Amino acid sequence: xxxxxQFLSMPVIGLQEGRQIGSVxxxxxxxxxKQVVALIxxxxxxxxxxxxxxxxxxxxxxxxxxxxxxxxxxxxxSSLPNIIKLLKDNIEIIGARIVTENGTLLxxxxxxxxxxxxxxxVGLEFSDKFLSSVMHGKAFLDTNYVNTIGKDVIVCADEATxxxxxxxxxxxxxxxxxxxxxxxxxxxxxxxxxxxxxSLNKSLGKAKxxxxxxxxxxxxxxxxxxxxxxxxxx
Numbered sequence: 001x002x003x004x005x006q007f008l009s010m011p012v013i014g015l016q017e018g019r020q021i022g023s024v025x026x027x028x029x030x031x032x033x034k035q036v037v038a039l040i041x042x043x044x045x046x047x048x049x050x051x052x053x054x055x056x057x058x059x060x061x062x063x064x065x066x067x068x069x070x071x072x073x074x075x076x077x078s079s080l081p082n083i084i085k086l087l088k089d090n091i092e093i094i095g096a097r098i099v100t101e102n103g104t105l106l107x108x109x110x111x112x113x114x115x116x117x118x119x120x121x122v123g124l125e126f127s128d129k130f131l132s133s134v135m136h137g138k139a140f141l142d143t144n145y146v147n148t149i150g151k152d153v154i155v156c157a158d159e160a161t162x163x164x165x166x167x168x169x170x171x172x173x174x175x176x177x178x179x180x181x182x183x184x185x186x187x188x189x190x191x192x193x194x195x196x197x198x199s200l201n202k203s204l205g206k207a208k209x210x211x212x213x214x215x216x217x218x219x220x221x222x223x224x225x226x227x228x229x230x231x232x233x234x
Contacts, residue, residue: 001113001114001115001116001122001123002061002113002114002116003111003112003113003114003125004027004036004093004094004111004112004113004114005111007024007027007039007061007066007114008024008025008026009023009024010023010024010061010064010065010066011023011064011065011066012024012039012041012053012065012066012067012068012074013065013066013067013068014067014068014069014070014071014072014073015059015067015068015069015070016069016070016071017070017071019071020044021041021043021044021051021071021074022041022042022043022044022051022074023041023042023044024039024040024041024042024066025040025041025042025050026039026040027039027040027114028040028052028083028086028087029086029091029093029121029149030086031091031148031149031150032149034120034121034143034146034149035055035118035119035120035121036055036114036119036120036121037054037055037082037083037086037119038052038053038054038055038080038083039052039053039055039058039066040052041053041074043074049076050077051074051075051076051077052074052075052076052077052080052083053066053068053073053074053075054073054075054080054083055119057069057073058119060116061116061117089151090151091149091150091151093109093112093121093124093149093154094109094110094111094112095108095109096108096109096149096150096152096153096154097152097153097154098124098126098141098153098154098156098160099153099154099155099156100155100156100157100158100160100161101147101155101156101157101158102158104158104161106126106141106156106160106161106164107126107127107139108126108127109124109125109126109154110125110126110127110138111124111125112124112125113125113140120143121143121146122142122143123140123141123142123143124140124141124143124146124154125138125139125140125167126138126139126141127139137166137167138166138167139164139165139166139167140164140165140166140167141156141160141163141164141165142163145157145159145160145163146160
């Protein structure tokens with residue numbers, strides 16, 4: 001996966017012609033599908049014309065360039081009315097408020113992650129109010145918890161607040177840090193439980209000692225023949 005901003009300015013190359021037709025100027029997202037459906041291409045040359053490449057026609061998104069089978073895959077907007085409609089709807093993910101169904105404001109979207117093969121939105125990166133109360137920095141939220149991407153607000157399930165992952169130097173490191181921190185908490189919990197059990201056993205042992213000693217000091221039985229208790233001299 002890759003951040004949306006990392007697509008910008010990447011050269012777009014037609015493989016059949018071996019020619020660069022331009023560079024990526026932006027992404028077109030279908031909010032209902034939670035997917036990038038097209039790339040906005042800024043062409044090279046004196047007479048620049050903005051064109052679009054349907055994401056299904058993208059051959060590969062590499063480290064240094066985007067490749068398509070042929071340059072004709074970059075089309076004018078008039079040929080792609082659905083893409084133009086999405087642009088006119090002007091739904092922006094970056095800067096949108098992220099709110100749960102119960103009305104909790106998590107923060108504002110700073111970035112979104114894209115699966116390079118399918119164009120699906122993988123997750124949101126955000127910061128602000130929610131983070132300031134529980135952690136510092138930025139956080140990652142899986143788009144599986146996103147219900148609606150609207151014009152002004154991104155609506156999430158209430159479970160989103162329990163599934164936020166802190167970002168420290170990238171997603172892979174975040175996942176590892178998250179697992180490590182969970183393991184650490186579990187180890188501490190186990191140790192505290194053991195310490196509590198040991199203390200409890202000791203307390204119970206002390207509580208039973210006087211009773212046990214009394215049970216051991218049984219009263220002397222009367223003499224079998226006289227019926228009198230034995231004298232201390234016996």
